[in-house]
Amino acid sequence: MESARAGEYLDVRADFEDSYRRLAPDAARLFRLLGLHPGEGDPSLGAAAALADRPEAETGDLLGRLVAADLVATAPGDGRFRLPGRTREYAAACAERDETWEARDAASRRVLDFYLAGAAAADVTLDPGRWRLAPAFDGARPFTGKDGAWEWLEAERENLRAAVETAYARGWDEYAWWLCEALWHLYSLRGYYRDWIGTHELGVRSAVRGGDRAAEARMRTQFGYALIGRGRAGDAAREFTAARDAARDAGDRRGEAAAAEALGLVLIVRERWAEAVEALEDGLRLAEETGDPRLVLPARDLLGRAVGGAGDQERAVRILGPLPDDFLALAEPDRHGRGRALTSLGEAYLRMGHPDAAINFFGQALEIMRAERASERQADLWCHLADAARFRRDSAAERAALSRARPLYEALDSPKAAGVAARLG
Secondary structure, three states: OHHHHHHHHHHHHHHHHHHHHOOOHHHHHHHHHHOOOOOOOOOEHHHHHHHHOOOHHHHHHHHHHHHHOOOOEEOOOOOEEEOOOOHHHHHHHHHHHHOOHHHHHHHHHHHHHHHHHHHHHHHHHHOOOOOOOOHHHOOOOOOOOHHHHHHHHHHOHHHHHHHHHHHHHHOOHHHHHHHHHHOHHHHHHHOOHHHHHHHHHHHHHHHHHOOOHHHHHHHHHHHHHHHHHOOOHHHHHHHHHHHHHHHHHHOOHHHHHHHHHHHHHHHHHOOOHHHHHHHHHHHHHHHHHHOOHHHHHHHHHHHHHHHHHOOOHHHHHHHHOOHHHHHHOOOOOOHHHHHHHHHHHHHHHHHOOOHHHHHHHHHHHHHHHHHOOOHHHHHHHHHHHHHHHHHOOOHHHHHHHHHHHHHHHHHOOOOHHHHHHHHHO
16 A cells, blocks of 8 residues: 555656646746745745745736646635645755755745735734834835735735744744734734744744844743733743843833733732732833833723722722823824723723723723724623623623623633633523
């Protein structure tokens, strides 16, 4: 049986070789360079053009020839090109045999540049005012709208993960952590935790290997938020502590403030309210020293949550009350931040015994999180609405809200799904 399989493989390879040898030189070159595409995902026309270093129109013509030769397949509707079966393996072998090391290296860098440019453009489109470290964002050309940015990110999700893995494996450390920084919105809003953790483990290692302490702080902070989402508060605290130390070493006050804020969040998650208040008051002072409102406002939001958790709802409302409008008043309005602040206000009013006001705040926040495509935040808000319904002794509304939260959590493989299932019985 083994010899039969080996013979079948040799026959298939011979067929590939015959088809490949019949190609014109420029089509043959594109075919073998497609074998260098990261991972197992299917390249778009843009990615193929980047590999070949040719205009998209010319690349499209060449791809048509490869389709006619049965070396590349197309999928109706998605504009992608597939190398079926063992074709990808054969294309990579041709590249190894027929291209110089320098040409292979250049093609791999070009396709990573393509994915980095797209990810940076999408991130800038989704949140123009976000603080960023990587120079990849300088001059990034935004998409025409958020819908276009989201469509590109979702379509390229598998390839983006593979691009990080390829960059790390090749020792291209800056590419790895730059890509991770650009993927913040895709992972944090959509809740793709497996991709988030897998890529950011490599992002942290790349920053450490490259000796860039500011980048290490950034990566550890983003990575820590993924760990919180998976219920790993202890691991997150270690990452945030290491991030704070790295930022201090780098003289990066913004990075230090961001890590301090994140450490306060860990204390909130653990319901260590008094410690959280103290830590977040210190973190707010750090944020205010930077003069960056994109750090100050989230720090105030977390402080308000901690104060409310500690039992001082009047102070919590004083802290939180202005924040929804403050987030909108930024030079680049932060609607996601507004949604978080409305959520925190709803929690404070519910603790004060005002469920109707809480429902109003939660409802406003839910609409924002839907528009932002923030899946886990939507599920959290359905749970908050269930809490408000329970306070009003409206069991039907409570159950209806929990039934909306459950599939959202389950789709994310969130540990919160079990708690919702237990409440539903």
